[in-house]
Amino acid sequence: MCGIVGCIGIEKPQKYLIEGLKELEYRGYDSAGIAIIDNKEIKVIKAVGKLKNLERKLDQVKFENPKLGIGHTRWATHGKPTEINAHPHTGQFSAVVHNGIIENYQEIKKFLEEKNINFVSQTDTEVIVKLFEYFCNGDPFEAFKKTIEKIDGAYAILLITKKEPDKIFFAKKGSPLIVAKNSKGIYFASSDAPLIGYAKQAHYLEDGEYGYVTENEIHIFQKNLMISPEFKDLPTDKESAKKGGFRFYMEKEIYEQFDILKETILGRNTEDGIKFDEVDKSFFNGINNIIISACGTSYHAGLVGKYLIERNAKIRVDVEVASELRYRNPLLTKDTLFIVISQSGETADTLETLKMAKEAGLKTLALCNVDNSSIVRVADKTILLRAGIEKGVASTKAFATQVMTLWMLSNYLGDINEYEAINSAIEATKVDTALHEKIKRLSKRYLHGHGFFFIGRDIFFPLALEGALKLKEISYIHAEGYPAGEMKHGPIALADPELFVVALLSKNILYEKTKSNIEELVARDATVLTISSEFIEMTDDFVKIKNSNHPMIEFFEMMVITQLLALEVAVRMGNDVDMPRNLAKSVTVE
Template structure:
C-alpha cells in the first residue's frame, strides 16, 4: 500500500524524504516521488520503479536548500504505474500526496473539466489539488476545508504550495497519518518507522482530523481546534514497523479491517460492483471458469467456486496448479482462466497461466504485486491491495482474495450486496476481549494427536485454510474436512486427544452441521465450536456476531481461526513470522 512522508523546518529535507520512503518500502509500491519548496519555488521529481530510480533523478536536479517537502510511494489503484500517475500531483502552484481512494473523483473531475480545468493523470488523487486550487482565493485554510467537504472515500493528504511556502496542510480519514515533532522540526509519515531517530513525540491523527503545520501543529476536527495528543515514539525501527504487535502476523491479522476497506474502495459502490480493470465485453462467450492456485490461494479459489456457481451461475472448477500443469487438461476457448497468487511469482501457477494463454483462453489474475510475472502475463489483473505481507503464513492476502472473488461473483451476477460487504468488513475488526479469550483457550490445544477443522459449503474451504494456518506455524498435524465426511473414515480417530474446530454457520446447513458435531462429541473428541448459536454440548465455544448472511460469518470465523493458530504457535515457542521450511514466495516447483 502507498506510503507518505513529509517535513518542515529541517535542514536536510530531501535526505529525510528519501530515507523515510525507504523505511516504507516494505509496504509495496510501483513508483515514487517528492515535491519540495526550494526558495519558494515548487519542484516535483517522480520516477517509476524503485526509490533508487528517484534518487538518480534527484541527483540531476539543482536544489538549493528546500525548506518544506512531501513524498510518496504509490501502489497503483487508479491508473497504470507510470510517471504521470505517480505522486506528488501538481496544480499550477500546489502539490499533493494522498493515500486511500477518492470514491467520487469522477464526479469531481467532470465538474472541474466543465470549469476549464485540465488533467494530466488517470488518478483520483489529482482531483484533490485541482479542486483546492479551484477554491483558492488567498485563504488556503478555507479552500482546504471546502475541498475536504467534497471528498468521499478514504484519504491521508499532505498539500504544499508556492502561495504559502512555510506551511503544510494535512487531513486524515480512513488511511493512517502521523504528525510528529522534535523541538521546532515537524515530520509526517504513514507509520512510525520513518519518524524514529528524527522525532521524539507524535500525534496519531484520528479520522476527520485536519489542519496545518508551520512552526507549530494546528489540528482541527470540523471547526473545533484540538490540542495535539502527543505520545512518545518507540526507539527501535523494527519494533515500530510492527506497530507494537508481537509479530508481523499479528499485525497483519489486525490490519485486515483496513486492508479490506482499501480492497473494496471504488469497487463496492451503492450502485453495484465496479472494476476499473474489467468491462462486460471481456466476459462475452464465457461459459466456464477454471481457477488455478496453490496453498492459501487455492482455498480462496474454492470459496470463489461456491460464490460464482451460486450467484453468477457459471460452472467453475478449482485446480491445484502443480497438478493441473501436468494433467493435460481440456481447455476450451469458452473458459475464463483465473489465477490467484499473493506474490505473482508462484512458479506452478505461472506455468498454468502460460499454458492457458497458449491454448487461447482469456486470462485473469488476482494478485497482490503489480509488475510481477503473473500480472505481466495475464490479459487482465485485479490487484488485491493488501500491501506487503511479511508473515509467511498468509492472512490479509487470503482475506482480500476471498473478498475480490466475492465482488467478482456480484459483478458477473449483476448483484448488489453493498451493505453486506461492508458488514463483512466490519466484523474483521479484532475485538480485544475475543482475542484475550482465544489466547486463554489456546492452552487447552497444545498436546493432542492432531486437529480436524470441519465445515460445510463455504466453511469447508475455510476449514482447510484454518488447518493450514495451524500446521504452518505450530507444526501440529491438522486437516480440514467437510463436516459430513467425518463419519466416512476420519471419525475413527475420535478420542479426547483429537481436537476439532467446528465452523457452525447459522445460515447454511445449521442442523446438519450440528449433527456432525454431535457425532464427534459422542465419541469424546474435544470440540471447539465457532458460531453465533451457543452449542452447550461442546467443550469450548467462541461466539461470533449474529448475522443473516454466511459471508459475514465467514470473515469473522476467518479472524478467529487465524488468532487461534497464532496463539497456539506462540505458546509452542515458535517464530510465527518465519516458520521452518517455508518461504513467502514459492518460485520453484
C-alpha cells in the same frame, strides 16, 4: 500500503524524506517520489522501483534553500507503477501525496476535464491537486477545505503550493497520518517509524481532522473549529514501531484486515451495486464456464469463490490446483473465463497455467496484490486486491482480500447487491481483544495430541482447509481440513481424546447437519472446539461469534478466530511465527 512523509523548518528536508521513506519500505511499494519547495519553486523527483533509484536521481538535483517537502512510496491501486503515476502529483503550482482511494475521482475528473483541465496520470490522486488549483483563486487554505469537502473515500493527504510556500496542508480520513514537532521543525508520517529519532511525541490525527503547519506551529481543525493537538509519546524502538506494538507482523496483519478490507471495497461496493474500474461488464460476454487456478491459500480462496459465483451468478466454476492443472492437458473451451489468483503475482505454477490458457485463446482475469508482476502483465485484465505487503509468510490479509474480491465478483456477475452484508462482514473482522485473550488461554490445551481436523460445510469447508493450513504452517502440528459430512467416510476412525477438532458451525448454512457431524465426533470422545453463534453445550470448548443473517459475515469472523488460534498455538510452541521453517513468501519455482 503506501507511505507518506513530510517536514518543514529543518535543514535539508530531503534527508528526512528519504530516511523516512526507508523506514516505510516494509509496507511495500513499487515507486517513490518527493517534492520540495526550494526558492519558491517546487522540485519533484520520482522513480520506479527501489528507493536507491530515487536517491540516485536526487543526487543529481541541486538545492539552494529548501524549506519544506513531502514524500511518498506508492503501492499501485489505480494505474501501472510508472514515474507518471508515482506520487507526488503536480498541477501548475502545487504538489500532493495521498494514501487511500478517492471513490468519486472519475466524477471529479470528468467535471475538471469539462473545464479544459488536463490529466497526465491514470491515478485517482491527481484529481486532488487539480481540484485544489481549480478552487485556488484566493486563500489557498479555503481552496484546500473546499477540495476535501468534495472528495469521497479514504485519504491521508499532504499538499504544498507555491501560493503558500511556507505551509504544508494536511487532511485525514480513514487512512493514518501523524504529525510531530521538535525544537527544529514539524514532521509528518503515515506510521510511527519515520518519526523516531526526530521527535518524542506526536499527534495521531483523527478522521475528519485537517489543517496546515508552518515552521513552528500546527493548526488543526475539525468541522471548521480549531482544536489543540493531543501529543502522545512515540515508541522508542523502530522495529517495534513497524509492528505497531504487536509481537509479530502476522499478528499485526490479522488486526489490519478490518482496515485493509475497507480499502479493498472502496469505490467498488456501492449502494448501486458492485463497480470495477479495471474491467468492463462486456468482458464477460459469452462466458459460460469459469476455471480458477491457484496454489495454497489462494486455492482455498478460489474454492470459496466457486460457492459464491455458482450461487450468485449461476455460472459453473471449476477450481484447480495450478501445479496439477499445468500438466494435465485440460479441456479449455473458448466460452471459459480463466481466473488466476496470486498474492505475489509471481507464483510459478499459477503463471504457467495462465500462459497455457492464453495460448488456448481463453479470456483471462488475474486477482493479484502486486501490480506490474508477471501474472498481471500476462493476464487480459486484473483486479488488484489492495492488501499491501504481507511480511508474515503465512497469509492472512491477502486471503481476506481474495475472498472479498471474489464475493464482489459474484455480485457483479450475478447482478445482485449485497452492499450491507459486505460492509457488515468487514465489521466482523475487527478483532475483539477480549476474544483474543480467550483464544490465548484456550491455546495451551491444544499443544499435544496427534493432530487437528478443521471441519465445515459449504463455504466453511474451504475455510476449514485454510484454518488447517495456517495451523500447520506456523505451529508444525499436523492439521487437515475436511467437509464435515465426510468425517464418517473414513477420517472418523482417528477420533479419540487426542484428536483435536475445530468445528465451524454456521447458523445460516446446514446448521443441523453440521451439528449432527459434531455430535458423531463427540460420541467418539474427540476433543472438539466449536466456533458458532449458537452455543453447543456438548463440546469441550466453545468460541462464540455474533449473531448474523448472512453466512459470509460468519465466514469472516470465523476466519479471524482460526488465524488467531494458529498464531497463539505457534507462540506457545516457541516458533518464529513470521518466518516458519522451510517456507517462502513467494513460490517462484515448481
